Amino acid sequence: MLLQLRLAHDDSQTNDEGAHIVAGYSYWILHDWRLNPEHPPLSKLAATIPLLFVPLKLHPDPEKWADADEFAMGREFLYRNTWPADDILFRARTVTIVFAVALILMVALWARRCFGDFAGVLAAALASFDPGLLSHGHYVTSDVPLTLFYLGAALAWFCWLRSARWKWLLMTGLLTGLGLATKFSAFLVFPTFVFLWLIRRPSLPWLRTVMFLTVIPFLLVWATYGFDTRPVASDPRIGPTVASTSRLANLPIPAYYFFRGLYLQARHAHGGHTAYLFGRLSRRGFVWYFPVAFLVKTPIGLLASAVAGSLLILFIRPKWLWLAIPAVTYFLISMTTRLNIGIRHILPVYPFIYLLVAAAVAITILTQYGKLMRIGLTFCVLAAVIESMTVYPLSLGFFNFAAGGPRNGTRYLLDSNVDWGQDLKRLRAFLSQHGIQQPCLAYFGGAEPAYYGIRPAPLMVVRSPADLAQVNCVAVVSAQSLFGSLTHPFAALEQRRPDTIVGSSLFVFDLRKNQTKQQVRSGASGLVH
Numbered sequence: 278m279l280l281q282l283r284l285a286h287d288d289s290q291t292n293d294e295g296a297h298i299v300a301g302y303s304y305w306i307l308h309d310w311r312l313n314p315e316h317p318p319l320s321k322l323a324a325t326i327p328l329l330f331v332p333l334k335l336h337p338d339p340e341k342w343a344d345a346d347e348f349a350m351g352r353e354f355l356y357r358n359t360w361p362a363d364d365i366l367f368r369a370r371t372v373t374i375v376f377a378v379a380l381i382l383m384v385a386l387w388a389r390r391c392f393g394d395f396a397g398v399l400a401a402a403l404a405s406f407d408p409g410l411l412s413h414g415h416y417v418t419s420d421v422p423l424t425l426f427y428l429g430a431a432l433a434w435f436c437w438l439r440s441a442r443w444k445w446l447l448m449t450g451l452l453t454g455l456g457l458a459t460k461f462s463a464f465l466v467f468p469t470f471v472f473l474w475l476i477r478r479p480s481l482p483w484l485r486t487v488m489f490l491t492v493i494p495f496l497l498v499w500a501t502y503g504f505d506t507r508p509v510a511s512d513p514r515i516g517p518t519v520a521s522t523s524r525l526a527n528l529p530i531p532a533y534y535f536f537r538g539l540y541l542q543a544r545h546a547h548g549g550h551t552a553y554l555f556g557r558l559s560r561r562g563f564v565w566y567f568p569v570a571f572l573v574k575t576p577i578g579l580l581a582s583a584v585a586g587s588l589l590i591l592f593i594r595p596k597w598l599w600l601a602i603p604a605v606t607y608f609l610i611s612m613t614t615r616l617n618i619g620i621r622h623i624l625p626v627y628p629f630i631y632l633l634v635a636a637a638v639a640i641t642i643l644t645q646y647g648k649l650m651r652i653g654l655t656f657c658v659l660a661a662v663i664e665s666m667t668v669y670p671l672s673l674g675f676f677n678f679a680a681g682g683p684r685n686g687t688r689y690l691l692d693s694n695v696d697w698g699q700d701l702k703r704l705r706a707f708l709s710q711h712g713i714q715q716p717c718l719a720y721f722g723g724a725e726p727a728y729y730g731i732r733p734a735p736l737m738v739v740r741s742p743a744d745l746a747q748v749n750c751v752a753v754v755s756a757q758s759l760f761g762s763l764t765h766p767f768a769a770l771e772q773r774r775p776d777t778i779v780g781s782s783l784f785v786f787d788l789r790k791n792q793t794k795q796q797v798r799s800g801a802s803g804l805v806h
Contacts, residue, residue: 278378280405284670285370289701290362290724291693294417295351298369299335306335310502311513313537315545317503318456319691326395327368331360343513346703348723356725369417370377377414378623380425381405384631389670392639395651397565399658400635404628404784406662408675413621420621427625430466431473431603440479450489454497462622463544465610467604483765499532507533526774537676545616552617553554553691553761561614563697563769567608570620573680573689578661580677582632593643594628597636604629612763619693634658671804673699683781683804687756698754699723700780704753705729707779713751717788719767721755738766745769745788752786778804 300313310318327753333354341349355362381404389397404410413420430452437445449470456463468489474481499505510516511534512527519526530536549560554569563569572580590597604626611623638654641647668675674695676681681688684696701724708716708731718733720726726733736752739745752770761766775784781804 278374280411280551280669281374281377281415282371282673284375284411285367286363286698287670288415288673288700289633289653289722289729290355291418291697291699291722292570292721292734293697294366294369295355295723296347297321297351297417297419298325298328298365299351300347301369302328302333302335303337304503305329305623308503310505310534311342311345312350313540314345314534316419316460317458317498317501317535317538319455320376320422320460321417322501323376323422324369324372327371328365331364331368333358333365343515345484352723352725354727360454362728366417367756373417373421376422376425377410378556379412379700380414380428380628383425383428383432384628388635392635393665395640396635399638399655401630402658402662403582403631403634406665406669407579407627407631408576408665409574409620409624409627410670411665411669411781412673413624414674415564419622420624421455423460423463425630426452427463427466427603427607428458428628430456431469431565432628434470435473435474435599438474438479438481439613440788441479441481446486446489447493450493451497453490457494458501461539462625465625466603466605468610469606472602472606475597476602495532500536502532502534504531505517505533506531509533512537522726546614547655549615550618551761551763552615553619555689556760558761558763560615562617564612567612567620567623570690570694571608572627573624573676573686574620574694575677576664576675577659577677577679578657578659578664579630579634580633582657582661585650586634589637589640589644590633593640597640598637600629602630620690621693647743671781673697674804680764687760691757694703696721696761696782698724698782699753700782701726701729701731703780704783705731707777707785715750717748717750717752719754719758720783721761736767739770740768742769749790750788750790752788753779754784754786756784758781780804 289735294315295783296681301318301397303309303312304318304322305325313321329502333599337350344512355365358365362790378513381401384404385397385401389402410421430449433445433452437449442780453466455465456466473555506529508527508529509519516526549562552566553560556564608623608626636653641651644650664677665672665675666801668683673693674685674686676683676689698721701722716733717736718726718731719736734750737744737748738752739748754767754770759770765771770786773786776787777785
């Protein structure tokens with residue numbers, strides 16, 4: 278928790294947080310669900326509970342409110358409110374930290390219950406120091422809460438299959454509902470249920486089982502929308518158009534914005550999102566995106582322990598391989614999506630890897646060379662922890678040693694793997710340390726530089742050497758702006774070695790004429806924390 282609290286304080290606002298915060302706050306205050314419908318409301322409602330106890334104002338601009346412009350409203354809510362933006366952000370982030378701690382506890386307690394105390398400790402260590410969980414375990418997004426509910430639903434379902442005790446089926450329904458109320462990718466829990474059932478093939482009371490897995494989740498989802506029921510015609514964005522073309526537009530729909538958001542998310546997934554892999558950009562995504570992200574963004578010790586542990590289980594306790602089913606199902610289905618914008622989208626895979634390692638530790642007592650194997654697995658876990666800590670507090674930009682570390686991350690990936698706008702506070706400290714008054718800035722992020730006392734000049738397009746010759750300033754360019762645009766506005770800088778990198782995402786180029794560059798180049802040997 279202490280590691281997460283430091284990151285919650287040090288990181289500036291990431292791209293999606295402002296939208297999530299203002300949306301959640303508007304649900305509480307205005308009882309309107311129009312903002313950010315492409316994500317269900319549970320995590321946003323939870324994150325903004327601490328904000329209900331401070332004097333904040335929400336008076337949305339009528340035009341932005343009519344357009345449901347959550348990003349513009351998020352910036353206004355954070356940076357033009359009666360309470361400091363950093364305090365608003367920190368309060369909301371503490372709720373995500375609670376979800377992250379609950380996830381670690383669930384992993385540790387399950388591993389301890391099934392595989393013993395030592396296995397529980399190792400699983401908890403893997404979870405606590407995993408750079409993926411460290412980097413996203415304090416942001417106001419839905420990734421960590423979804424991971425918690427997906428893990429819990431899969432474990433509860435397995436207990437139901439094994440014991441046929443109704444409390445486990447009830448727990449499965451509740452956790453499934455909480456997952457669906459958090460993020461639409463929670464629907465992947467249903468194929469997971471099917472595959473887990475195929476492994477054991479128990480006889481089930483199918484009618485009641487299906488009722489528990491549909492009615493309970495829907496009621497929970499509907500409850501997070503305040504049992505809101507409305508027709509399509511009442512939707513301020515599409516209602517007037519639909520009402521004139523369909524008689525069904527006035528039919529009341531329970532949890533209308535859930536289905537509206539599901540449609541928007543499906544449309545986004547079908548249309549694609551500009552993705553980056555190995556220096557290439559594509560609107561259609563890459564089928565190998567998540568395998569590559571997994572290999573370069575996972576500590577080598579965790580990769581090694583996962584492989585060794587899976588082999589041990591396969592040859593000695595193959596029935597324990599059920600732990601891999603939820604992870605493999607989620608991973609393979611995720612590979613089919615065109616939304617390739619971050620390893621955070623496969624975060625639910627990782628808790629099952631921790632449990633597989635814990636199971637492998639338990640198996641070592643059954644083998645002839647068990648002590649040696651246990652030492653090896655423990656060494657891999659410690660190696661994973663140490664590798665993660667070598668990058669902290671720049672955990673978002675973590676890349677393992679085999680990939681060349683965070684400094685080489687942009688060779689492989691961008692987006693929320695590297696640059697989510699999180700380094701603006703670090704830029705402020707860097708500029709102050711080097712006495713740079715007015716950098717030329719191309720910042721990719723939702724935070725406002727002026728709020729942190731940064732008064733930049735805009736950085737002109739520099740596609741050619743001739744353009745570059747016109748620049749006379751210290752240029753600071755976000756990794757996403759530098760490498761992630763199909764129009765390549767900074768092509769002349771893409772192949773140029775930066776003088777330093779602030780955080781993991783801000784590339785600094787000293788382009789001043791006839792001035793010493795020693796003050797900027799002093800940090801060129803590594804990332805600036």
